[in-house]
Amino acid sequence: MEAFDAKRTMVIKGIGVSPGIVVGKAYLFDRFDTQVPLYHLNSKTAVAQEVKRFKAALKATEIQLQELKTKLRDLGGLEPLYIIDVHIMILKDRRFIEKTVENIHAQAVNAEWALRITIDKYREIFEKMEEDYLRGRIADIQFVGQGILRNLAGKKRQTAREIGEAVILVAKELSPADTAQIKIDKFLGFATDFGGKTSHTAIVAQSMGIPAVVGLEKITKEVKTNDDLIVDGSSGVVIINPDPEILRRYEGKKKHYLDLKAISIGEASLAAITQDNYRIEIGGNIEFTEEIPSALEHGADNIGLYRTEFIYINREQLPTEEEHFAHYRSIVGVPGLAWTTIRTFDLGGEKFFSDPKLGREMNPQMGLRAIRFCLKEIELFKVQLRAIAKASYFGKTRLLFPMISGLEEIRQAKQVFYEVRDQLAADGIPVGNDIEIGIMIEVPAAVVIADALAKEVDFFSIGTNDLIQYALAIDRVNERVTYLYEPLHPAVLRLVTQVVKIGHAAGIRVAMCGEMAAEPNYAMILLGLELDELSMTPSAIPRIKRIIRGSTLEESKKLLKKVMTFSLASETRDYVEAYMRERFPAEFLINGNS
Numbered sequence: 001m002e003a004f005d006a007k008r009t010m011v012i013k014g015i016g017v018s019p020g021i022v023v024g025k026a027y028l029f030d031r032f033d034t035q036v037p038l039y040h041l042n043s044k045t046a047v048a049q050e051v052k053r054f055k056a057a058l059k060a061t062e063i064q065l066q067e068l069k070t071k072l073r074d075l076g077g078l079e080p081l082y083i084i085d086v087h088i089m090i091l092k093d094r095r096f097i098e099k100t101v102e103n104i105h106a107q108a109v110n111a112e113w114a115l116r117i118t119i120d121k122y123r124e125i126f127e128k129m130e131e132d133y134l135r136g137r138i139a140d141i142q143f144v145g146q147g148i149l150r151n152l153a154g155k156k157r158q159t160a161r162e163i164g165e166a167v168i169l170v171a172k173e174l175s176p177a178d179t180a181q182i183k184i185d186k187f188l189g190f191a192t193d194f195g196g197k198t199s200h201t202a203i204v205a206q207s208m209g210i211p212a213v214v215g216l217e218k219i220t221k222e223v224k225t226n227d228d229l230i231v232d233g234s235s236g237v238v239i240i241n242p243d244p245e246i247l248r249r250y251e252g253k254k255k256h257y258l259d260l261k262a263i264s265i266g267e268a269s270l271a272a273i274t275q276d277n278y279r280i281e282i283g284g285n286i287e288f289t290e291e292i293p294s295a296l297e298h299g300a301d302n303i304g305l306y307r308t309e310f311i312y313i314n315r316e317q318l319p320t321e322e323e324h325f326a327h328y329r330s331i332v333g334v335p336g337l338a339w340t341t342i343r344t345f346d347l348g349g350e351k352f353f354s355d356p357k358l359g360r361e362m363n364p365q366m367g368l369r370a371i372r373f374c375l376k377e378i379e380l381f382k383v384q385l386r387a388i389a390k391a392s393y394f395g396k397t398r399l400l401f402p403m404i405s406g407l408e409e410i411r412q413a414k415q416v417f418y419e420v421r422d423q424l425a426a427d428g429i430p431v432g433n434d435i436e437i438g439i440m441i442e443v444p445a446a447v448v449i450a451d452a453l454a455k456e457v458d459f460f461s462i463g464t465n466d467l468i469q470y471a472l473a474i475d476r477v478n479e480r481v482t483y484l485y486e487p488l489h490p491a492v493l494r495l496v497t498q499v500v501k502i503g504h505a506a507g508i509r510v511a512m513c514g515e516m517a518a519e520p521n522y523a524m525i526l527l528g529l530e531l532d533e534l535s536m537t538p539s540a541i542p543r544i545k546r547i548i549r550g551s552t553l554e555e556s557k558k559l560l561k562k563v564m565t566f567s568l569a570s571e572t573r574d575y576v577e578a579y580m581r582e583r584f585p586a587e588f589l590i591n592g593n594s
């Protein structure tokens, strides 16, 4: 079967959502699979022992299958017994065993990894089969493989985190549950079939500062575990089994990218002040408190968005007030960060929460999400608000409510907050008295009534990820409509302009914390809008700061005025890209067609 050793170079284009270039081995993640560690064996004895370990696991799996068969026979019924016989046959298949042993020898790798390579190769062959029934048999091979893996794991307690080598994760899509389950820190980059610029995969990759390309549609079909892979998160390209020439070019590109990044980081602590002295505050968006060092290192002036829903992810029990407080306390008052913007949890939509009580929604993006959920589950909401009120005693804190679509919601949310804060104070517990309250502007209705909302709050923060989704009616995680996701759509620019104007007329600050704020091409446009703050994934900060420091407010306003005359998004995009490339040639080299 020649398919076993064929290795051809293939390029797949998707959406680059986290910049950088990585070259490494692929690891195909199957949600129903167990994670497989990779490590190299450094002596002949170790290789021989590994083969023994593999054979012992085969034996153990066979015994378990025989026991299962006996149990099922006692219960009656014929079909399952036949299936188990098929599984035992696979287990004893000479080629299956030999191929894995050969992989252990040839690559000097552990049995789990060697087995995974064999299974992936079988999968590739079976998937090409015409007959549905035969194609479906790969499930049996995977089932047997999992049994062996379990036995291997039982004998060896080491985990991927302790001994594994870092690999590139290839998956259909990563849900928050997946990222909690896998040893996320073992990955060099991500490549997924689904997802868009604001999908969970994108957010996690950005916060880890590793390259990622999503929306590749068929990457899981084309890639096998152990394939060589290049992930270029800057241009959205993934190359499978690159030939030596491509590999060499990409090693060069990677170095160039890292050099540029190093220069930017060096200057990142400087304030974002334009040549004509307009200052814009640059915040960091974080999901985990562990990201604070990265935010500081990349030059965040403050935390502009802490997505607290990540505290709830993949848990059996709800977090207690003390747990919430511990998280908030570790951010509030950190030296070097002027303030911390804590957004109350935004669960629902694409965001995951393991409470089965919530059930499934047909259209979760428009469902019981964020503030709607909080106001329904007031007690749960109060737990979080109490912790925020207590933490605000220790440093400048801003409280941010997501998905506000009407006055009632913000009034009610504020009332609940003041209630818990006053109660804490009455109980003699120290709380901050000068907490600022703001709302996310991410529902078009909030833009329309921004004048009324502005009277209720101290600041606005424009969430372009959702604002674009709702304004243009595009599901932000549906790759089929990604092509319509256009921050430069005239409707989006007009909405944003309106929010800034209304906010400033009411005397409140206006920030932007959606992904739009992180795009270097848009930096001058956002400057021209006179936004007070931009907040973004930390690794994007150095470039944005550099561009702002190299610009003037005056020219940015001119650029904005010009693009506001265009009626096509494509005109704006072409114009802005050409303008930025000419104005900042060094910044746009890596994204260019070099």
Ligand code: PEP
Binding pocket: 198, 305, 307, 346, 442, 462, 463, 464, 465, 466, 467, 513, 514, 515
């Ligand atoms: C947004 O919608 O732009 C935003 C920042 O919030 P999130 O991405 O968490 O929905």
Ligand code: MG
Binding pocket: 402, 442, 463, 465, 466
């Ligand atoms: Mg949002």
